[in-house]
Amino acid sequence: MTYVLFNDSILDEADVAISYKDRGYHFGDGVYEVIRVYNEEFFTLDEHINRLYESAAKIEITIPYEKNALKAMLHEYKTKVQTVNGSIYLQVTRGVADRNHLYTKDEVPVILGFDLPDKGVSQKQEQGVAAYVTEDVRWLRCDIKSINLLGNVMAKRKAYDHDCDEAILYRDSGVTEGSSSNLFLVNNQTLYTHPANNLILNGITRQEILAIASELELAVIEEPFPKEVLLHAEEAFISSTSLEIVPVHSFKGDIETTLNVGPVTKKLQYAFQERVTKKTNASV
Numbered sequence: 001m002t003y004v005l006f007n008d009s010i011l012d013e014a015d016v017a018i019s020y021k022d023r024g025y026h027f028g029d030g031v032y033e034v035i036r037v038y039n040e041e042f043f044t045l046d047e048h049i050n051r052l053y054e055s056a057a058k059i060e061i062t063i064p065y066e067k068n069a070l071k072a073m074l075h076e077y078k079t080k081v082q083t084v085n086g087s088i089y090l091q092v093t094r095g096v097a098d099r100n101h102l103y104t105k106d107e108v109p110v111i112l113g114f115d116l117p118d119k120g121v122s123q124k125q126e127q128g129v130a131a132y133v134t135e136d137v138r139w140l141r142c143d144i145k146s147i148n149l150l151g152n153v154m155a156k157r158k159a160y161d162h163d164c165d166e167a168i169l170y171r172d173s174g175v176t177e178g179s180s181s182n183l184f185l186v187n188n189q190t191l192y193t194h195p196a197n198n199l200i201l202n203g204i205t206r207q208e209i210l211a212i213a214s215e216l217e218l219a220v221i222e223e224p225f226p227k228e229v230l231l232h233a234e235e236a237f238i239s240s241t242s243l244e245i246v247p248v249h250s251f252k253g254d255i256e257t258t259l260n261v262g263p264v265t266k267k268l269q270y271a272f273q274e275r276v277t278k279k280t281n282a283s284v
Ligand SMILES: Cc1ncc(COP(=O)(O)O)c(C=O)c1O
Pocket: 152, 177, 178, 179, 180, 181, 182, 200, 201, 202, 203, 204, 205, 206, 239, 240, 241, 242
């Protein structure tokens, strides 16, 4: 049986009745998180829950549970579906209403959660991926982890159509992030990444990497850089909950160059695994 977390119940998927009037369906009016499970333990659960509530608040959705109650539901769900290594997807939409752009603020949010299998990314982590550099055509509130991901899905498709695994997005103001990841460059023992403002999602993995960099006393510069800087990077990598840290071995599209999977990226990957082990008791 496939179980789904639906509001405060765990149901067989066949019993989940999503309304055709759900605003998530009409407007992409909702927010989400993907939370990793290692060795039966959630990784950075509080950080994901905090970001979920922040994203919801930014669009005036009030999640109808205390954080601890939602966390308890997620723990119960994880136990029910017996996730050992994988992820749990969780979304909150504004709720059910007659179709109207205008929300009333009285809608009752709808919560949906389900488990996602481990993506098996170790080959990418070792060998790196190609990334397609293309314009960032998304809106100006990329800090909100919205389920409305049209700009992201279009960029991802474009990347795959050019034999790349990820799209790297840039605006006039500089390179922002990937379609579903954050981007870091390495030059001269220094990490470069876009600042956490409205133009990127402040990834939880990104934040873990910044904490690791601080522990390792690696310098970090959080400033936007023009896409031409990609041509001079010694190393580059993308980060996300599902990928952890994946090196970029080539940029294609509006910038074309190749890079080595370098020592700083490898050091960070190693330190990230140590952090996972420490925080989840996972023997990964
Ligand atoms: C646009 C975007 N940026 C960055 C990330 C990485 O965020 P996290 O590390 O929290 O998974 C994601 C993850 O899905 C994303 O969609």
